[in-house]
Amino acid sequence: MGRLTVDLAGVKLDNPVMPASGTAAYGQEMARQLDLGMLGGLVIKSTTAAPKVGNARPTTAETSAGWLNAIGLKNPGIDVVMAEKLPWLATRYPNLPIIGSVAGSTFDEYVTVAIKMAAAPNVKLLEINISCPNVEQGGLAFGTDPAMVENLTRAIVMAVDKPVFMKLTPNVTNIVPIAAAAEAGGASGLTMINTLTGMGIDLKTRQPILAHGTGGLSGKAIHPLAVRMIHEVRQQTKLPIIGVGGVFTPEDVLEFYLAGANAVEVGAATYGNPTACTDIIAGLPAAMDHYGISSLQALIAEVQG
Template sequence: MSSIKTQIAGITLNNPIMPASGTAGFGEELSSVMDLSELGAFVTKSTTLEPWTGNAKPVVAETTGGWLNAVGLKNPGVQAVMNEKLPGLAEKGVPAVASVAGKTVEEYVAVAVQLSSAPNVAWLELNISCPNVKQGGLSFGTNPETVTHLTSAVVAAAHKPVFVKLTPNVTDITVIARAAERGGAAGFTLINTLTGLKFDLMTRRPVLSNGTGGLSGRAIHPLAIRMVRQVREISRLPIIGVGGVFTAEDVLEFIIAGANAVQVGAARYGNPQILSDLIQALPAVLERYHIDNLQDLIDQTLTEVAPHD
């Protein structure tokens, strides 16, 4: 049977599958439908210094090829995550990836310092690309100088590798990737959702209370694949691909594009067990395409596509 292990930030994961931040909370609900230790890693909901209530409902709407969401980074705050959420994940035996958010550079740093001190946190993921919050979010993720400054500040203070989650809502994603790498990023997660808008034809008002929301689902998969390949062409850092993963073939396409692992989000809306299904299906898909070892394919892509020193 084909090996599906992958290496990221010096850590060997049993497989490349993990939930996207915000789509599985802190694991409580997901653990009712699967053993979390099956996962390659578990990505937490984005955490801020103080509790955030998020946006008013409605915050989710189905649309063409996917879903719009504007939850607004609702979370219980870093102290609750440290005291109540991360210990629970540690008991599940799965590496945790702690997603960090904030309104200021100082808040990002403060949250990162605390989360990175948790023994079961393998690396941090900086959410500098959320389109659904009034402060922070895209205001951090679209300006190269800001990205470099924020990344370097967190890298200097944190005790774990720092991955930067990149927004697709820019003209050239490689500019932002280079900025994050200059700041000392250990890797990238891409892509976050694309900003979209849906109207209620009767009221003629936006369906979501926030107005716009982040588009996820099958519709964004080709865009995510294209951007992963673009970033792989300019960087050798690990990449975690996100966007429209519904099948093991989708996972393999991300790996071929240049990713080291993938995150799954919108597919869980229709199939709560999709993460387990993907893990079980991936070895057979690799065999079908004559791939004996996933890490060998990743290394081959680095050799053929990524820049060389």
């Protein structure tokens, strides 16, 4: 194995860096900026059963320390993704591991989308976005209730034959019971963290800067929170963790590893720099040399035992 090679629940990645769900859509736009084949993997946009038009504009806004977004899970629906988006990637990047992001508003929708997506040969693992509001339970996010997380995880795991990673929301008092619930449900791994709920108000209009009102905060501001939560969860589980939240540099990647991560996703950094992912990958060997790290697998063994 190479210095940057990592293993996620049996899925081998040539390096640990991939774009976070939603930041690269289904790859076509990012492919104009960089060679997708250089990525460790590609996490596609969260996909639902039916097409979603998303929220009214403006859906994104820059803040003093990161970005707010309320895209509203805009996507073409699983059938279009299966017929067009995933085959496009398979034809052009046959060796690129695809992480399929699954979303829904009901229990059954999650399972239905997961089953369909897992059937794509180039989808190597599923990432389940449980920050979605559960319309059957009054709109509370799926990922804030441990019992619901365990039950949803179990239902998806039993329905598919690919590794299932649950993407944890940080909008809870304590993330450890949520992670434990995902593990109890049979998850192969965890992705953490999703965005934190935030808000901005325009002083001139006296209205929220996002049409939706609130949105998900991403960027450098959430990095220390992600480090803390990954570290907390790592003390309680041996499951592989994909760290996400304010990764802008190779040093940010290594910090996530020291907290207990096994791979990373890059989100907000790509907004100002479309090649952020490949820039970080290119800079990792020198950063590892500087801190005396022979390989990422060795670092994982050192930190995680």
